[in-house]
Ligand SMILES: Nc1ncnc2c1ncn2[C@@H]1O[C@H](COP(=O)(O)OP(=O)(O)OP(=O)(O)O)[C@@H](O)[C@H]1O
């Protein structure tokens with residue numbers, strides 16, 4: 001019975017499961033390949049120097065993986081709540097629903113981990129080759145196949161998936177079947193206290209770390225603490241995201257509603273009533289901008305502070321190493337938008353049946369995605385700027401940092417494109433397909 | 438009244454067939470249906486569950502494309518229209534009330550009511566919106582979201598929306614199915630008024646013989662075919678007719 005239910009869930013919702021599956025798979029690949037590289041550099045004498053950087057990038061990829069997987073799972077759970085409400089209303093006990101959720105998550109995570117581990121090996125070879133090619137590693141980093149990286153990567157994948165789905169499912173299961181069926185879309189409490197607590201703690205942690213970093217005397221040590229601070233601030237912004245998204249989204253939507261009244265009103269209403277959905281999409285954008293912004297411009301800031309004209313390999317390779325993480329977060333922007341939009345097929349068909357035109361509907365979705373991406377980008381920029389200002393202060397004693405406008409705009413463009421593609425591709429059928437049948 | 442030209446009707450279906458699925462799961466929901474709804478008339482569509490009533494409404498309102506046949510609304514063959522023209526038709530000339538899921542979840546009752554007007558870049562008349570919502574029994578509920586309304590209340594918002602811009606044709610799928618007698622009568626009176634006062638053409642699916650007596654005529658559907666029709670019927674006549682078709 002349980003397997004039938006689980007299977008029918010997957011079948012009626014293939015896009016959502018595919019998105020979750022890829023998210024976990026890529027996370028495991030990322031963490032696994034980082035682990036393989038660490039194992040590779042740790043036993044070669046002349047590679048020892050590379051170790052610190054590879055280590056840092058492994059920590060970041062692990063953090064990003066857990067962050068993105070949990071965000072994805074919470075979107076997934078939001079999508080599935082209706083199905084669970086229905087199951088509750090036909091007599092499934094909360095225990096049974098929890099079991100169903102756990103089994104589903106386990107199956108998806110196990111399959112994704114297996115494939116992810118398999119892909120980690122060629123991926124690690126690829127990264128090793130790039131590092132050698134750009135002259136970062138003096139010799140080829142040997143990719144030794146040892147069990148530990150695979151175990152760690154699978155554990156990260158499985159634990160993150162299970163924990164996130166259980167936490168996210170808890171509320172859905174606890175609230176009565178009726179509440180869920182009545183489309184708890186009307187989210188009553190936008191900031192439940194556990195979230196508020198985690199968010200405040202992370203915010204405080206981030207501020208303390210920034211303060212600690214500003215008292216360092218040399219850039220290297222400060223940079224590691226700053227990275228910690230940036231991660232803490234990302235967690236804070238994500239936890240408190242609903243409130244921020246609602247406020248910022250409202251502000252940003254005002255001019256849109258004035259420019260394009262009908263489409264703007266729809267975008268605005270959707271952001272205001274579904275801040276959690278919007279926050280789940282803004283969150284990976286924020287992560288991408290915060291991390292990449294910090295990395296890329298930390299290198300530039302260090303350079304300018306040291307008065308160097310040319311870049312030294314060690315400085316620009318850091319972004320190269322983090323590149324795979326960035327790629328992952330960008331893919332997750334796409335995934336998150338696609339997932340949140342694909343849940344709205346019924347709503348889009350209703351809009352069409354009361355006469356929204358094809359271009360008008362596309363505009364409404366584009367506005368909504370743009371505003372959401374803009375909120376994420378603003379948050380990410382603020383976090384990166386806080387980290388970079390601290391670094392600049394350590395290096396030069398002034399509140400200052402160096403950046404390149406084209407690179408920054410490029411970063412925003414990539415996030416925007418990912419958000420728009422995700423939103424438009426996932427709604428194609430609902431926007432253009434038949435309204436009935 | 439004898440009408441031979443399909444353009445004399447507000448809505449005219451000619452030899453319309455609609456099947457769902459393919460192969461062994463194929464269901465013929467409508468089989469070669471030809472029917473016209475005269476301008477300003479109020480027609481009830483009745484028949485057993487699964488007989489194709491909702492499908493008839495969807496095909497007649499341009500929400501669905503039949504496999505064969507043609508559908509004309511206001512003299513235009515809508516099976517040939519492009520998506521943009523269809524959207525304008527739905528927005529300006531047709532009002533629909535579905536059996537379920539009628540409202541955009543993120544919009545309030547009032548916002549849902551004025552949605553087609555807003556989509557057409559027109560200014561809704563606030564007094565009329567308030568009056569309509571009051572007449573469907575939703576005074577004071579203007580700012581509620583669909584999740585805060587009962588199923589019947591949601592459907593009444595959809596009725597207000599369908600009436601607001603006085604579209605030429607109004608399709609309602611069991612608009613009184615979820616309502617108590619009093620509220621149901623108010624809704625039926627509104628539909629009657631739409632036909633009498635504003636010359637709108639109303640097509641309503643219903644299972645309730647009493648509701649059907651508000652209409653000028655009743656069509657009976659069985660197994661995807663129109664099997665009978667009555668003009669100005671009494672409750673007893675309808676009940677007898679329904680009893681016989683079972
Ligand atoms: N989307 C669909 N896919 C497959 N079959 C469908 C679909 N919609 C309707 N049908 C089938 O077409 C037939 C007619 O359905 P329709 O919804 O028109 O019935 P109805 O007369 O409105 O019934 P009810 O009174 O229960 O609302 C039914 O046999 C139904 O199973």
Ligand SMILES: [Mg+2]
Pocket residue numbers: 490491492536610
């Ligand atoms: Mg029906």
